[in-house]
Amino acid sequence: MQLQFLGTSAGVPTRRRNVTALAVLCSQGKGWFLIDCGEGTQHQVLQTSLSLNQLQGICITHMHGDHCYGLPGLLSSAAMNGRKAPLTIIAPKGIQQWIEATALYSEFNLGYELSFIEVNSQLHHRVGAVTIEAAKLSHRVPSHAYSFTEKTADFKLDVEKLIRDGVPRGPLWGQISKGISVAVNDRQISAQDYLIANHEAEKIVVGGDNDTPSLLGEICHGCQVLVHEATYTEDVALKVGSDVGHSYARLVAEFAQQAQIANLVLTHFSPRYQDHLKAAHCIDDIRHEAQQFYKGNLFLARDFATFDLDKQGQLSLMSRDL
Template identity: 45%
Template sequence: MLQFTFLGTSSGVPSLTRNVSGLAVRHSKNKDWILIDAGEGTQHRIQQTHLTLQNLKAICITHVHGDHCYGLLGLLASAGMNGRKDTLTLIAPKEIQAWLASSMQLTELYLPYEIHFIDVATINAPIQINPELTISAHTLHHRVASYAFAIEVIQQQKKLNVDALNALSIPKGKLWGDLQQGKNIEWNGETLQAQDFVEITTQQVKAIVSGDNDQPELLHQACENADLLIHESTYTQETLEKVGANPMHSSAKMVAEFSESVNLPNLILTHFSPRYHDAKEIALLEQEAKHSYTGQLFMAEDLKVFELDALGQLKAV
């Protein structure tokens, strides 16, 4: 139901193997997708995927630090140069709107499409992106205002009661199709109600994508009934204690302990300090998390894709 493509998994600065923050989220029923954060170089990463800027429905910026937003302007400009006409929703701190307006004026940037800006601080109810997908925001704790985004898909699946149809000898074809669409039909002089032949099941998944945050416990309520948490894991606990509280980031241990406390089934760690970008160092973060977390754990990599199915099961693809 939801597909996640990591466009950048480094914190602060890019490295040879990891770009700075960017995550594409696509509802697998269609080509529409959402971008969460747009660090410098995000549009280059997008070009390495099957995603297009024409199908981008919304951009969510978790906070104003450059490794999460410096790629926004170039991406918006490229969308316009590629002929985009549809309105694009931008959910972000109000400072992003001011920065965008100033940059457009000073660099003579013209966008041939409208940007519908939503100040993330004012969100008090889920925002409907399409008929089945909503986004809500949750406040975090960082050096600047930072937010997590909860992405939820609720979709209904209609299934014909084939046994009941066959029992009445109703032939396949238009009559079955009409019932599937909720239309009543006439058969042997009787009106058959569609609701008597269609079984409706509701499928629902929920993922939380966090911005920078040194208090994972702030997501306790957001993670209720969540199938997946994607959270920064900038340091090991040992390194975090050495660098001190000023950076206001989380360690792998902190996120793992929180995830275990709320019985979260799936966890993806990302936003790794450049000191951990080789396989041996990433393994240290992974081992630290596994010591405290018994659910399914993944370590994010640039261009790695994950799918969350209707049963809430996560897999790498």
């Protein structure tokens, strides 16, 4: 799977960063999922090779504007670009009411069906080879994390077991390697019993706004990548106060280290953090704080940065900017 960041700023956009949006691209085909849709997301999509006609689903973590104000415009643009396929939106309950009210009062007709699924901790939604699940987080409004697990057909034959069970070499092995069950001496052989996965399922967890990373413990089981907000460094977070409902770099880094997550991508940075090193608050301050407490593969997201997760669970930066 791949990640392409479309917005990495918290609250309001900056000259270099739009508000929150992230594309998760499937390993197979051109399908992709959108997590959050801050204002201007449709403009960000235009700067990429992503197609709204290939969009498989939209997941909204919570109903703050920097995570959802771009949704009506993006849906309308998809219609005007000829989308006909139904689209699933997984989101808090209020999203459906808001979109339906917007459609009513602005008189837009999408021309394709929207299917709304209310997010909760029991979510288990399957789209092709991708399974989407959710976990409840802690924020000023209800907020969730989403996991994306993709299982691809990449198996090898368990040769030792085939020989031990007397399954003769030849065409039967070929059928089993394709996942086809066969009969041997009037005995039915299940192909799945003789196939070994070459790699673990790819799993990425994307957190919404959240001041308690430990809530991600269960959903992060087996994941190779965690994408989580680090709105502040610890010193700024203490000045801002605990009621804002956000995490800081140390808090996320300590959780990722304890949970033994191989790859951590921080995003959703307060606009006060600038790119130049002489700024009062530099974006590298977030990186340096996280590195003190997390020893895995650490990245700070930038708009349009694209990351690739390989079959061995290693995340790498493919491109940084346009």
